[in-house]
Amino acid sequence: MSKLPIPTYRITPWLFLTPLFIMIALAWIGPLFLTVYLGFTDLQLKNFIAFIKDFFTPQVHFTLDNFRRIFLAQDPYIPEVARITMIYVGSVLAINAFFALVLSIAIAYFVKSELISMSLRVSWLLPRITPGIVYALMWNWFVSRDGMFNLLLRLAGIPESWLPSNWLLDKPYSQLLMIIVNGYIGASFGMIVYTAAIKSIPPDLINAALVDGASEFQVARRIIIPLLKWPIMFVTAWQTLSLMASYDVILMVWGAAQGASPSEVLGITKVAGVTVWSLYAYTQAFSQYQYGYAAAISLVLVAIGLGLIVFYFKVFGFRRLMEPSRVEV
Amino acid sequence: MSRLSSAISPTALAVILFIVGLVIGVAIGYVVKPAAPAAPVTTTTVTTTVTKTVGPGATATVTETITETITQTIAQAVPTGGVITIKAWASGSPVDTTRVENVVRAAELLNNILKAAGINVTIKVETQFFRGDYMDKLTAAFAAGEAPDIIAMKNLPELVDGGYVIQLDQYIDKYKIWLDDVYPVLWNAVKYKGHIWALPQDTEARPLYFRKDVLRKLGWSEEEINALPEKIRRGEVTLRDLIKVAKEAMEKGLVQWGFYHRPNFGGTPFVILYYQYGGILQDPETGKLVLDKNAMLKMLKLLYEMAQVEKVLPPDMIGTEWRKIHSDFVNGRVLFWFGGTWHWAEWQRVAYHEELGKLPESYEWENIGFALVPAPEPGLKPMTLSSPYLYYVTSQSKYPEIAFILIMLATSPPLDAKHAVDSAHLPVRMTTVEYPYYKQSKFLSEVAYMLEYTSFEPLHPGWSTYRGAWIEAIAKVEKGEATPEQALEEMVRTLQAQLGDQLIIKG
Numbered sequence: 001m002s003k004l005p006i007p008t009y010r011i012t013p014w015l016f017l018t019p020l021f022i023m024i025a026l027a028w029i030g031p032l033f034l035t036v037y038l039g040f041t042d043l044q045l046k047n048f049i050a051f052i053k054d055f056f057t058p059q060v061h062f063t064l065d066n067f068r069r070i071f072l073a074q075d076p077y078i079p080e081v082a083r084i085t086m087i088y089v090g091s092v093l094a095i096n097a098f099f100a101l102v103l104s105i106a107i108a109y110f111v112k113s114e115l116i117s118m119s120l121r122v123s124w125l126l127p128r129i130t131p132g133i134v135y136a137l138m139w140n141w142f143v144s145r146d147g148m149f150n151l152l153l154r155l156a157g158i159p160e161s162w163l164p165s166n167w168l169l170d171k172p173y174s175q176l177l178m179i180i181v182n183g184y185i186g187a188s189f190g191m192i193v194y195t196a197a198i199k200s201i202p203p204d205l206i207n208a209a210l211v212d213g214a215s216e217f218q219v220a221r222r223i224i225i226p227l228l229k230w231p232i233m234f235v236t237a238w239q240t241l242s243l244m245a246s247y248d249v250i251l252m253v254w255g256a257a258q259g260a261s262p263s264e265v266l267g268i269t270k271v272a273g274v275t276v277w278s279l280y281a282y283t284q285a286f287s288q289y290q291y292g293y294a295a296a297i298s299l300v301l302v303a304i305g306l307g308l309i310v311f312y313f314k315v316f317g318f319r320r321l322m323e324p325s326r327v328e329v
Numbered sequence: 330m331s332r333l334s335s336a337i338s339p340t341a342l343a344v345i346l347f348i349v350g351l352v353i354g355v356a357i358g359y360v361v362k363p364a365a366p367a368a369p370v371t372t373t374t375v376t377t378t379v380t381k382t383v384g385p386g387a388t389a390t391v392t393e394t395i396t397e398t399i400t401q402t403i404a405q406a407v408p409t410g411g412v413i414t415i416k417a418w419a420s421g422s423p424v425d426t427t428r429v430e431n432v433v434r435a436a437e438l439l440n441n442i443l444k445a446a447g448i449n450v451t452i453k454v455e456t457q458f459f460r461g462d463y464m465d466k467l468t469a470a471f472a473a474g475e476a477p478d479i480i481a482m483k484n485l486p487e488l489v490d491g492g493y494v495i496q497l498d499q500y501i502d503k504y505k506i507w508l509d510d511v512y513p514v515l516w517n518a519v520k521y522k523g524h525i526w527a528l529p530q531d532t533e534a535r536p537l538y539f540r541k542d543v544l545r546k547l548g549w550s551e552e553e554i555n556a557l558p559e560k561i562r563r564g565e566v567t568l569r570d571l572i573k574v575a576k577e578a579m580e581k582g583l584v585q586w587g588f589y590h591r592p593n594f595g596g597t598p599f600v601i602l603y604y605q606y607g608g609i610l611q612d613p614e615t616g617k618l619v620l621d622k623n624a625m626l627k628m629l630k631l632l633y634e635m636a637q638v639e640k641v642l643p644p645d646m647i648g649t650e651w652r653k654i655h656s657d658f659v660n661g662r663v664l665f666w667f668g669g670t671w672h673w674a675e676w677q678r679v680a681y682h683e684e685l686g687k688l689p690e691s692y693e694w695e696n697i698g699f700a701l702v703p704a705p706e707p708g709l710k711p712m713t714l715s716s717p718y719l720y721y722v723t724s725q726s727k728y729p730e731i732a733f734i735l736i737m738l739a740t741s742p743p744l745d746a747k748h749a750v751d752s753a754h755l756p757v758r759m760t761t762v763e764y765p766y767y768k769q770s771k772f773l774s775e776v777a778y779m780l781e782y783t784s785f786e787p788l789h790p791g792w793s794t795y796r797g798a799w800i801e802a803i804a805k806v807e808k809g810e811a812t813p814e815q816a817l818e819e820m821v822r823t824l825q826a827q828l829g830d831q832l833i834i835k836g
Contacts, residue, residue, distance in 0.1 A: 045464075045468070045487050045490070045491045046487075046490045046491050046790070047491070048468060048471070048472075048491055049471060049491055049492045049493060049724065050492065052471065052472045069826075074826050075826060075827075076819070076822055076823050076826060077823070144650075145653075165643065165644060165645045166645040166648065166649075168648070169645050169647075169648045169808075170645070170808070171810075258648070258650060259460070259461075259650060259651060259652075260461070260593075261459075261460070261461025261462035261463075262461075262462055262464070262465045263461075263462040263464070263793065264461070264462075264593050266797065267593065267594070267647070267797060267800050267801060267804070268647075268648050270801055270804075271647060271648060271801070271804045271805075271808075272648075286465045287462075287465070288793070288794070288797075289464065289468070289487075
């Protein structure tokens with residue numbers, strides 16, 4: 001072994017990491033550079049074929065027009081998309097990071113029966129393990145004009161005239177629905193992280209507090225939440241970044257589940273007011289075929305994402321986040 | 330260190346190295362392989378096949394019969410013989426599958442001819458049928474170098490400008506004896522930038538359907554009901570009159586809604602109304618798109634009135650499921666439906682009726698009538714719109730001429746009749762109307778007059794952008810989120826930003 005010029009222990013980790021690096025290079029760094037490049041071009045349906053034949057075709061021009069359209073309000077829909085995205089990320093984050101916390105404390109601490117706690121956790125996990133399109137179809141049926149939701153509301157005595165004519169298309173109900181549909185899936189991520197953290201709190205700490213006369217609420221507020229500081233920050237950071245880039249559920253509920261073809265999705269989501277930034281990039285690429293412009297739109301997202309990562313690193317102390325759990329110390 | 334190195338036995342290290350090597354190898358292979366051959370192969374094949382088949386063939390047709398031309402062309406195009414695969418993609422409503430099936434039938438026909446001529450070539454057709462727009466799948470297939478040979482869609486300017494489809498002038502010249510009976514007006518729909526890029530696959534009219542049973546309950550006599558289409562044709566009954574009828578039917582509880590229109594952008598009633606109010610969409614001289622503010626505002630105002638003032642049209646029409654629309658009209662919950670001729674066939678083929686399921690045609694004749702889209706107001710004209718579906722040969726096809734022969738045969742009168750009757754579209758060949766299979770269709774002969782009142786959508790690459798802004802204005806106006814004036818203002822602003830000098834604003 002020691003005949004090798006470089007000690008094995010130096011090589012072994014790299015050997016193990018090589019497949020990962022290859023994957024990252026192919027699936028992440030490559031597309032990233034491509035997206036940056038495309039963001040500065042006018043690639044669209046018109047010059048797409050020339051582009052796939054020859055990467056450096058003169059038919060694809062280098063241009064700053066895409067960014068002019070975004071930042072100089074030449075695309076009149078951009079401010080609206082930005083507004084919807086902020087509402088979306090803010091509200092769903094509140095559910096995924098903070099409602100999930102309340103939920104986990106309730107499930108993992110207040111509910112003492114493991115059976116009930118387990119079944120509650122499973123019920124929140126259901127939307128995540130349901131195939132996306134099934135989940136989207138179920139929402140479509142649930143809120144359709146003659147669907148179960150309207151039926152329940154009518155049974156509860158709500159007059160017909162109060163009901164919106166279409167939950168999926170009438171603002172602000174459609175936007176509320178966008179938040180709920182995504183929050184219901186997303187809450188389980190935080191819930192799992194928090195529940196695991198709560199379960200790993202040494203019982204001695206809690207028992208000592210209870211012996212000293214603390215109420216259950218005080219235990220939650222003074223012991224559990226402070227000890228969950230790191231998981232909370234982690235979930236918040238993780239969820240902000242993933243929410244900014246997520247549009248799949250919206251696309252399924254307002255697109256595929258409605259039977260809309262790609263070219264119709266943008267129209268429907270515009271009417272419903274649920275065109276979030278990443279979905280707008282998607283529709284620009286795959287229903288308007290403005291590949292260059294779509295790349296530029298998603299680059300804005302990348303820039304904001306990078307900014308947020310730096311922010312979290314500095315403010316939240318992300319480095320310490322990566323260290324072993326504080327709870328066990 | 331010693332602990333670490335002793336932990337890894339030489340065998341394990343060899344295995345790891347092997348796996349890593351495998352992954353790297355596969356990755357390199359994946360990156361290198363498609364890049365190298367893909368680009369040159371497709372380009373050279375296209376050019377060589379075209380020059381080979383067109384060069385000598387074009388001059389040789391005069392003295393030969395067309396079948397000989399075909400068999401010789403194919404023998405030249407596939408000198409080695411054997412099975413060649415042609416991929417055909419199309420989209421449409423469930424009754425439109427003949428768009429791909431006719432290509433299969435054409436291939437069967439061609440295979441018989443080849444067999445009779447003793448040529449050892451068999452053509453196999455692989456088909457894909459989509460329910461809606463499939464441009465995204467098409468671009469992906471092009472990127473992968475696996476594009477179909479034949480596609481049926483509209484979108485002519487985008488396909489031409491992007492180089493997805495090839496010019497057909499030379500083939501049309503070569504086989505013109507078989508294309509003599511294409512309706513002359515339809516050639517306009519396939520000409521762009523001075524060339525012909527497609528063969529018309531079908532066309533249609535967009536009538537206003539009405540429920541005869543509801544009109545009967547309103548006290549209309551059988552003669553009055555049967556005279557309605559003619560009165561609409563002569564401009565004696567306008568949309569205003571029908572709004573009143575619709576209101577009456579709703580007040581009496583006979584229907585839930587007076588009118589339904591399609592849930593997304595389409596020719597009817599939006600483009601038709603705009604044309605009726607005097608608007609044009611394309612400047613005949615420059616070919617640029619046109620927005621006539623005056624006509625557009627009148628069109629938006631009418632829809633606003635229908636949805637928000639008279640309340641005969643659901644305000645959330647845009648985005649409603651197709652299934653619900655058909656189901657409501659077929660079950661008599663809606664009086665008027667701005668549909669297309671093909672819906673007549675769709676109702677017979679898809680079970681929309683809650684008791685009867687698929688409608689027997691006799692039920693349709695008993696309860697459903699059709700007319701031109703009436704003039705919106707007295708003094709204006711009734712109208713309809715045709716939007717021919719087109720067959721193209723793609724630029725990635727290895728056998729463009731064979732693909733062309735297939736689409737030529739697929740639109741030949743017997744197969745044209747099959748598609749027209751089965752899907753309730755109008756034929757593209759003049760001789761089709763003489764075919765027994767076509768003649769048996771009472772519906773098609775009764776809507777034929779509508780082609781005299783027809784109009785077309787513009788052929789411009791910016792048209793889909795225009796449609797996008799237009800449908801948004803319509804949705805906002807109908808939902809009452811914006812006044813017609815506000816919606817128009819926003820539409821103009823959006824289109825000016827997106828289309829720039831490709832748009833002329835009038836009025």
